Amino acid sequence: MTATRSTRQRDVISRVLDGAEGPLTVAEVLRRAQADLPGLGIATVYRTLKLLTEQRRIHPVALDGETLYEPSGRGHHHHFSCTHCHRVFTLHSCPLNLPAGHTYPGGFVVEAHEVTLYGRCPQCAAG
Incomplete structure (x- = not known):
């Protein structure tokens, strides 16, 4: 059951990032993902962002001293x-x-x- 939940959480967070108009902060990812998964916690978001970054599915963007995240492979922008x-x-x-x-x-x-x-x-x- 834990593996299924983990996959669902990953899928929701990935969809949130894919559908965003630009890179998102951790807090924005959490808030948007909680619309589908109300019980989602900040620690799970951090772990998932770390995993997706390691898998090169997303990448961090440093902006004004804060780290935001966006999907990889969107070309020069x-x-x-x-x-x-x-x-x-x-x-x-x-x-x-x-x-x-x-x-x-x-x-x-x-x-x-x-x-x-x-x-x-x-x-x-x-x-």
């Missing part, structure tokens, strides 16, 4: 952090033209880049 509602969204277009191997002024050779834009999301900007 960036994030938008709403300064009003504090949600984080995935942006599928890149605001920079810095491909790997590009030499940045001063002799810096680009291997990769991450960009987070800050402002108000469409919902907060409209209200």
Whole structure:
């Protein structure tokens, strides 16, 4: 019975992350997963996120000193952090033209880049 519960918890947490508009904090994963599994605890969420990370099904995103999680395999993308509602969204277009191997002024050779834009999301900007 424990193995079945574990699988259900993993499946619900995976679905929560897959359906999110951007990376989620542990607290957001817990809150959204509890809609399907009211008895789900924070320790189970941490264990499951660790397991899914080890399996490379998800990966951590460091943003403003906090770790968020999102599914792996979504390709090159960036994030938008709403300064009003504090949600984080995935942006599928890149605001920079810095491909790997590009030499940045001063002799810096680009291997990769991450960009987070800050402002108000469409919902907060409209209200």
